[in-house]
Amino acid sequence: MSIDLxxxxxxxxxxxxxxxxxxxxxxxxxxxLVIAFLIYGAASNAIDNLKRANIASGFGFWEQTAGFxxxxxxxxxxxxxxxxxxxxxxxxxxxxxxxxxxxFATLIGFVVGIARxxxxxxxxxxxxxxxxxxxNIPLLLQLLFWYNAVLKALPDLxxxxxxxxxxxxxxxxxxxxxxxxQSGFSFVVGAIVIGIAGSIGYHLWARKRQEKTGEQAPxxxxxxGLIIGLPLAVxxxxxxxxxxxYPEAGRFNIRGGIEILPEFAALLFGxxxxxxxxIAEVVRAGIRxxxxxxxxxxxxxxxxxxxxxxxxxxxxAMRVIIPPLTSQxxxxxxxxxxxxxxxxxxxxxxFTGTVLNQTGQAVEVVAxxxxxxxxxxxxxxxxxxxxxxxxxxxxx
Amino acid sequence: xxxxxxxxxxxxxxxxxxxxxQTLKTVKDRGILNCGSNGSLAGFGLPDAQGKWAGLxxxxxxxxxxxxxxxxxxxxxxxxxAKDRFTALQSGEVDLLARNTTWTSSRDTQLGLNFxxxxxxxxxxFMVRTSLKVKSALELGxxxxxxxxxxxxxxxxxxxxxxxxxxxxxxTFATSxxxxxxxxxxxxxxxxxxxxxxxxxxxxxxxAAEHIVLPEIISKEPLGPAVRHGDDQWFDVVKWTLYAxxxxxxLGVTSANVGDMAKSDNPDIKRLLGTEGNYGEQLGxxxxxxxxxxKTVGNYGESFERNVGTGSPLKIxxxxxxLWSKGGLQYAPPIR
Numbered sequence: 202m203s204i205d206l207x208x209x210x211x212x213x214x215x216x217x218x219x220x221x222x223x224x225x226x227x228x229x230x231x232x233x234l235v236i237a238f239l240i241y242g243a244a245s246n247a248i249d250n251l252k253r254a255n256i257a258s259g260f261g262f263w264e265q266t267a268g269f270x271x272x273x274x275x276x277x278x279x280x281x282x283x284x285x286x287x288x289x290x291x292x293x294x295x296x297x298x299x300x301x302x303x304x305f306a307t308l309i310g311f312v313v314g315i316a317r318x319x320x321x322x323x324x325x326x327x328x329x330x331x332x333x334x335x336x337n338i339p340l341l342l343q344l345l346f347w348y349n350a351v352l353k354a355l356p357d358l359x360x361x362x363x364x365x366x367x368x369x370x371x372x373x374x375x376x377x378x379x380x381x382x383q384s385g386f387s388f389v390v391g392a393i394v395i396g397i398a399g400s401i402g403y404h405l406w407a408r409k410r411q412e413k414t415g416e417q418a419p420x421x422x423x424x425x426g427l428i429i430g431l432p433l434a435v436x437x438x439x440x441x442x443x444x445x446x447y448p449e450a451g452r453f454n455i456r457g458g459i460e461i462l463p464e465f466a467a468l469l470f471g472x473x474x475x476x477x478x479x480i481a482e483v484v485r486a487g488i489r490x491x492x493x494x495x496x497x498x499x500x501x502x503x504x505x506x507x508x509x510x511x512x513x514x515x516x517x518a519m520r521v522i523i524p525p526l527t528s529q530x531x532x533x534x535x536x537x538x539x540x541x542x543x544x545x546x547x548x549x550x551x552f553t554g555t556v557l558n559q560t561g562q563a564v565e566v567v568a569x570x571x572x573x574x575x576x577x578x579x580x581x582x583x584x585x586x587x588x589x590x591x592x593x594x595x596x597x
Numbered sequence: 598x599x600x601x602x603x604x605x606x607x608x609x610x611x612x613x614x615x616x617x618x619q620t621l622k623t624v625k626d627r628g629i630l631n632c633g634s635n636g637s638l639a640g641f642g643l644p645d646a647q648g649k650w651a652g653l654x655x656x657x658x659x660x661x662x663x664x665x666x667x668x669x670x671x672x673x674x675x676x677x678x679a680k681d682r683f684t685a686l687q688s689g690e691v692d693l694l695a696r697n698t699t700w701t702s703s704r705d706t707q708l709g710l711n712f713x714x715x716x717x718x719x720x721x722x723f724m725v726r727t728s729l730k731v732k733s734a735l736e737l738g739x740x741x742x743x744x745x746x747x748x749x750x751x752x753x754x755x756x757x758x759x760x761x762x763x764x765x766x767x768x769t770f771a772t773s774x775x776x777x778x779x780x781x782x783x784x785x786x787x788x789x790x791x792x793x794x795x796x797x798x799x800x801x802x803x804x805a806a807e808h809i810v811l812p813e814i815i816s817k818e819p820l821g822p823a824v825r826h827g828d829d830q831w832f833d834v835v836k837w838t839l840y841a842x843x844x845x846x847x848l849g850v851t852s853a854n855v856g857d858m859a860k861s862d863n864p865d866i867k868r869l870l871g872t873e874g875n876y877g878e879q880l881g882x883x884x885x886x887x888x889x890x891x892k893t894v895g896n897y898g899e900s901f902e903r904n905v906g907t908g909s910p911l912k913i914x915x916x917x918x919x920l921w922s923k924g925g926l927q928y929a930p931p932i933r
Contacts, residue, residue, distance in 0.1 A: 544768055
């Protein structure tokens with residue numbers, strides 16, 4: 202009875218400071234205020250001290266003339282360009298080595314990871330040896346090794362190795378003929394676009410037909426023909442609309458052509474090979490995570506080993522592989538800052554190296570650089586997260 | 598709450614500045630002088646096999662330690678790369694930067710530094726292999742040049758090639774060690790730095806006889822120690838330490854005869870050695886500060902000959918660094 206009586210009354214009033222909801226909000230507001238105050242205090246203290254010490258501050262240096270040279274730039278740059286321009290040169294160089302490095306590391310990593318699971322004793326042991334050796338040597342040492350190995354092994358400029366096709370290789374880098382498009386080359390580009398669109402269309406059509414009738418179509422051969430054969434045919438039909446700018450040996454250096462610096466090559470080797478060892482382990486773990494029952498089930502359905510791996514195991518393994526793979530990509534990008542040790546002009550070398558030193562504005566320069574790496578990493582992980590959510594297990 | 602906050606903020610700000618404004622007191626309280634130094638340049642700053650530092654810049658630090666503490670061993674050397682050196686001084690990690698640093702207007706005004714003077718008049722040069730058969734820097738068009746990052750050298754190099762309408766491929770390294778090693782392996786045709794540095798680095802390449810220093814000097818490089826901006830007392834202490842060493846050479850006071858010289862009747866020497874007047878106290882130091890410097894480190898000429906001149910493997914001619922009275926540029930205002 203007593204229970205019935207109480208049900209109609211309003212709940213016993215609790216003082217607001219004892220209400221857990223209000224309390225937790227109050228604590229969070231207080232914490233935010235403290236953090237905001239600390240940041241404000243640190244910033245105003247820094248500004249005040251900089252002013253007192255007569256150290257220039259602000260971002261006025263961005264437009265000033267840099268006055269130094271950079272050995273590799275993908276955008277036009279001279280020593281009369283601004284510090285801001287030098288920043289973009291460094292950023293492009295960082296992105297270049299990171300992007301190419303990620304591609305190579307992924308390729309090597311997947312091959313080695315699968316090789317570690319091979320039943321062939323030699324392949325299996327070789328892959329294990331690679332992973333255990335590379336993973337356990339500090340990256341900086343590997344970079345120094347590659348740089349010195351690359352430089353020492355290559356001949357002097359005067360004894361350059363002449364590679365058939367007009368390329369030179371020496372300790373100043375690899376110099377290759379640069380293709381220069383002539384009028385009419387746009388047809389070839391058009392043919393490539395048509396080829397890619399065509400093969401995507403064919404792929405979709407073939408899948409639909411297979412779902413309907415069970416008949417398989419030679420997707421790979423047709424795509425190859427469309428993407429490579431068609432542009433080649435157009436290229437010949439248009440009368441070879443491409444000339445090559447051959448590198449020429451001058452007194453000190455080789456002029457013209459495309460140049461790959463030894464610093465770039467060493468950094469790329471080092472980063473790819475090092476990160477690939479970790480990716481190999483990620484891949485191996487991912488494949489191991491797929492229960493053996495899946496393979497057996499595929500075999501019992503009559504699938505052979507190759508399609509089983511491609512259609513059953515790898516798609517399921519990818520779900521396990523992608524999240525740690527993302528961290529490896531982020532690591533590779535961040536590790537590219539070790540370029541300073543071997544003279545590759547990446548963002549850190551140019552911007553927090555020379556620009557910081559010449560302008561003396563450490564706070565601004567370091568803050569910009571940190572913001573850039575944070576942005577690169579967040580974008581990489583955003584893209585990988587999108588991909589991850591697409592391949593994630595959809596539970597019904 | 599707001600009031601407490603602003604009090605804390607003020608404490609943070611003032612707490613931080615009082616330390617930087619009284620370097621002499623901070624150094625005395627600490628009992629040790631932190632000196633930013635070059636860790637790998639023979640003649641200017643280099644520790645030997647026993648970890649004992651030697652060099653012209655190192656001597657200046659030891660002289661400051663002798664002036665402040667009466668003991669030249671109270672200087673601690675912190676090796677800095679060219680690109681880190683200014684940040685280390687700005688942030689208070691070192692009290693004094695004596696690291697063959699070129700005095701330029703922008704460094705003096707924008708970086709929060711004050712240069713105390715010039716302890717070595719230098720200029721930038723090039724080193725090449727003899728096998729290139731190059732006789733002049735003007736023949737280096739199109740060459741690859743290895744250079745250390747964060748130096749005036751890096752900028753002069755670009756200027757010189759542009760002014761002479763020559764093309765250039767620069768390969769930049771964070772430290773002089775890496776730049777020199779890359780040059781030595783053949784990555785570059787030429788290596789460039791201050792001429793004094795070239796003489797010392799030439800001794801470090803695999804076969805010194807295969808390399809020559811080209812005759813051109815392409816820039817003015819007045820190398821001098823620097824202190825933080827905004828502490829005039831400390832600025833004076835370091836500045837007059839250098840001047841005292843130069844004055845001592847001019848007056849013939851050496852580490853060998855400083856004891857006898859104390860009895861000299863020459864008023865200039867008496868003021869220098871503190872037997873007359875209170876010039877040391879005026880700087881916040883002891884009366885016999887110069888005696889302490891000269892006894893342990895010697896005068897400027899002794900330091901020069903021992904580290905980079907005839908008494909050293911570098912054998913650099915004094916040239917511009919002779920005293921003004923002997924046709925050089927070293928000239929110190931009088932102590933009086």
